[in-house]
Amino acid sequence: MSAVRTDLQIDRPMVSDGAALWRIARDSKVLDLNSSYSYLLWCRDFAATSVVARDADGDPVGFVTGYARPDRPRTLVVWQVAVDAGHQGRGLAGALLDALARRVAAEQGLTTLETTITPDNTASQRLFTSFARRHGASVEREVLFEADLFPSDPAGPAGPADPHDPEVLYRIGPLTGLSG
Structure with a gap:
């Protein structure tokens, strides 16, 4: 993994970041794109369990969105991870995930991380299994x-839509080594 650039700042998202997060997710061409409104709400309501990377100008270039499971508050569910194309391949997604896990562990007693990944998303599979190894989980x-279980859109703009792949739950824990 290449070193993360030191000119990037990792912190909590702000509502004003919502449009940029939506654009990064859209431009990824692999994430399920939520409405732009949902990214604004996410930055407002789930900032404590999400993280954003900013470039030297303060513009978002990557993010991780997550939430604490209501029935398991020490479990962080990671919803989306995205990095702008110009910042990929430098370990930023892993650095964002590590920073978020450290913060949520310190503030909310995180012990477990969950996410879902489709079987064909090898990049995410590598990201989360590497995260588990780094934290002894x-x-x-x-x-x-x-x-x-997913609805289908029989008449999408390009003809019949492909069915949604199954979502495989990755439960990572117990997490250790989250200090520092």
Whole structure:
């Protein structure tokens, strides 16, 4: 993994970051794109469990959104991870994930991280299994949502839509080594 550039600042997202996060997610071409409104709400309501990377001008260039599970408040669910194309390949996604996990561990007693990944998303699989290794945690995998649970759009703009892949739950924990 290449070193993360030192001119990037990692901190909590602000509502004013919502549009940039939406654009980064859209431009990734791999994430399910939520409405622009949802990114504004996420930056307002879930800033404590999310993180953004800013360039030297203060503009967002990457983010991780997450939330504490209501029934398991020491479990952080990572919703989306995205890095602007110009900042990829430098370890920024891993640095964002580590920074968020450290902060949530200190503030909320995080012990477990969960995320879902489709079977074809090898980049995310590598990101989260590497995160688990760095923190001495095991990874449990199970299908959380089968493909047939997702709605289909039979007449999308490009013709019939591909069905949604199943979402595999990655449960990572117990987490150690989150200080510093």
